[in-house]
Each structure stands twice: as structure tokens, then as C-alpha cells.
Amino acid sequence: MAESYALTETTYYILLALVQPRHGYGIMQVVEEYSQRRIRLAAGTLYGALNALVEKGWIVLLPPQEGSRRKEYRITEDGLMILQEEIARLKELYENGEAILKGEK
Amino acid sequence: MTKTLYRWFWVWDFEKEEQWFNEMAEQGWVLESVGFCRYTFRQCEPGEYTVRMEMHPYEPEYIEFMEETGAELVGRVFQWIYLRKKTSDGEFNIFSDIDSRIEHLQKIARVLMIIGFMNIAVGLLNAFNPTHVGFLNMMCAALLMYGLGRIHGKTEALENSRQIHE
Structure with a gap:
């Protein structure tokens, strides 16, 4: 689990969206909302990312709900850990940026 | 009303092909079906649709996923899929990064x-x-x-x- 690479915005926001179980379209909508319409995930990009994240074990496909054909996904423990590491990394970037530009460092 | 046009596009010019569909849609002609070098358009409101194409091996699950997001499969030619979405249902892109x-x-x-x-x-x-x-x-x-x-x-x-x- 020594994953030291930065996550892409796409990956980061998908993981964040999947802290709650959601289907593809739901992810697109909530990411647009979180980012104040800055990021509009396109379906092809999202589909590829979801498959890659399932393969990594960071998210899981939930058993199908009765009466719905839509596939729902949710973040796993591993995914949550990755997300926490990423937030710590972003915090470091952010704090250094603020401090240096304010002349505190 | 429909009309059928015959055109040849090189694979590496797929962006030009896609641009042509969207120009047609702007003029009130939306892509209705595709064949080898054959494109059929149906009359629509000008700017009613956005059309996109992608090389994607046949995968019913992928088409279903696209449909969930409001897109519609127009047709397939070899490995290429042609999709369209109403502009009133929001922006339509296949890729966002x-x-x-x-x-x-x-x-x-x-x-x-x-x-x-x-x-x-x-x-x-x-x-x-x-x-x-x-x-x-x-x-x-x-x-x-x-x-x-x-x-x-x-x-x-x-x-x-x-x-x-x-």
C-alpha cells in the first residue's frame, strides 16, 4: 500500500463521491456540485476510472438492487486510506503555498 | 425527413468527422444512423443535439452506462461507436481529462x-x-x-x- 503518487482530480473526486454508495450518473452530478461546476466528469473518462479503481480494490461494485439496473459503487477501506493520505498531501501543498506567499517561510 | 450523405474520413481525422456531425446538428440535421462511409441525418431543431464518436470495442455495459447519463447510441461502424445527447440534458463529452x-x-x-x-x-x-x-x-x-x-x-x-x- 506504499502508493506515493498524487491522485488525479478525477480519481480524487470519484473516491470522495463514493464515501456514499452512488451510481455513475450520481457520481457525475455530485462531483459537479462539489467542485461548483468546475469539473464535469465525462462518461467515458468516468467509466474507465471506475473500472481501474475496482481493479485496484479502492472501490467495490455493490450487489445489484432489486428493480434497478444501475450499478452502484462504494469506497473500500483501502480506498479510504488512500483518500486520507491524499488529503494529508494536499494539506502540505496548501499550507506551504499559503505560508511562502504570505512571507511566513 | 431524413437525408443520406456519403463521405470518407481518414481514421486520424476522426475529430473532423465529429465536428461535421455537430455542424450538421447546428443546422438542424442530427445523425440518425451510420454505415461504412454512409451517414443518415434526421431533421431536428438547430442545436438540439451534441454528437460524439469514440473507438470502443463492443461492450453492452458501456453503452448502458452511456445511456444512464442521457446519451443515446446512434450506431456502430467497426470499432467506432457514435453517440448523441440532447443539449438540453447538459454538456456532452466522452472524455474530461x-x-x-x-x-x-x-x-x-x-x-x-x-x-x-x-x-x-x-x-x-x-x-x-x-x-x-x-x-x-x-x-x-x-x-x-x-x-x-x-x-x-x-x-x-x-x-x-x-x-x-x-
Whole structure:
């Protein structure tokens, strides 16, 4: 689990969206909302990312709900850990940026 | 009312093909069905639809996923799928980051490469055929290699910008 690479915005926001179980379209909508319409995930990009994240074990496909054909996904423990590491990394970037530009460092 | 037009687009010009569909849609003609070099358009409100195309091997699950997001499959030709979405249902793009655009180009490059090598192999086998078919295969291979170069150029431009931002 020594994953030291930065996550892409796409990956980061998908993981964040999947802290709650959601289907593809739901992810697109909530990411647009979180980012104040800055990021509009396109379906092809999202589909590829979801498959890659399932393969990594960071998210899981939930058993199908009765009466719905839509596939729902949710973040796993591993995914949550990755997300926490990423937030710590972003915090470091952010704090250094603020401090240096304010002349505190 | 519908109308059918016949056009040829090189694979490496797929963006031009897509642009043509959207110009047609702007003028009130939406892509209704596709065939090899054959495009049928149906009359619509000007700007009612956005049309996109992607090289994506046949995968019913993918089409279902696209449909969930409000897009509609217009048709398939070889490995290409043609999709459309009402502009009133929001912006329609297939890709929203550099990485997935690069992946798409690499997919196209792989297919061109396979067909190119097949032509070289068949060309060599036919080299001693008195009908000179082998020569035609080599011409095809050369053309495909040119296309590969064009796709590679697009990929490289994206990779350069990927070094600086997402």
C-alpha cells in the first residue's frame, strides 16, 4: 500500500463521491456540485476510472438492487486510506503555498 | 425527413468527422444512423443535439452506462461507436481529462498498428504473386503507418501538456 503518487482530480473526486454508495450518473452530478461546476466528469473518462479503481480494490461494485439496473459503487477501506493520505498531501501543498506567499517561510 | 450523405474520413481525422456531425446538428440535421462511409441525418431543431464518436470495442455495459447519463447510441461502424445527447440534458463529452484522451489515442494507434502489420505480412506472402497484390498491401501498410504518425503527433501534444497539468 506504499502508493506515493498524487491522485488525479478525477480519481480524487470519484473516491470522495463514493464515501456514499452512488451510481455513475450520481457520481457525475455530485462531483459537479462539489467542485461548483468546475469539473464535469465525462462518461467515458468516468467509466474507465471506475473500472481501474475496482481493479485496484479502492472501490467495490455493490450487489445489484432489486428493480434497478444501475450499478452502484462504494469506497473500500483501502480506498479510504488512500483518500486520507491524499488529503494529508494536499494539506502540505496548501499550507506551504499559503505560508511562502504570505512571507511566513 | 431524413437525408443520406456519403463521405470518407481518414481514421486520424476522426475529430473532423465529429465536428461535421455537430455542424450538421447546428443546422438542424442530427445523425440518425451510420454505415461504412454512409451517414443518415434526421431533421431536428438547430442545436438540439451534441454528437460524439469514440473507438470502443463492443461492450453492452458501456453503452448502458452511456445511456444512464442521457446519451443515446446512434450506431456502430467497426470499432467506432457514435453517440448523441440532447443539449438540453447538459454538456456532452466522452472524455474530461488528458489521461483518458491519451488512452483513447493509444487504442486507435494499436488498431492501426495491427492492421498495418497484417498488411506487411500478407504483402510479403504475396510478394511472389504475379498479380502484384503484394504491392497493394505494402501501399496500405505505408498509409497506415502515416496515420500512426498522425495519431502519435496528437498523443505527444497531449503528453507534453500532461507534464505540466492534468
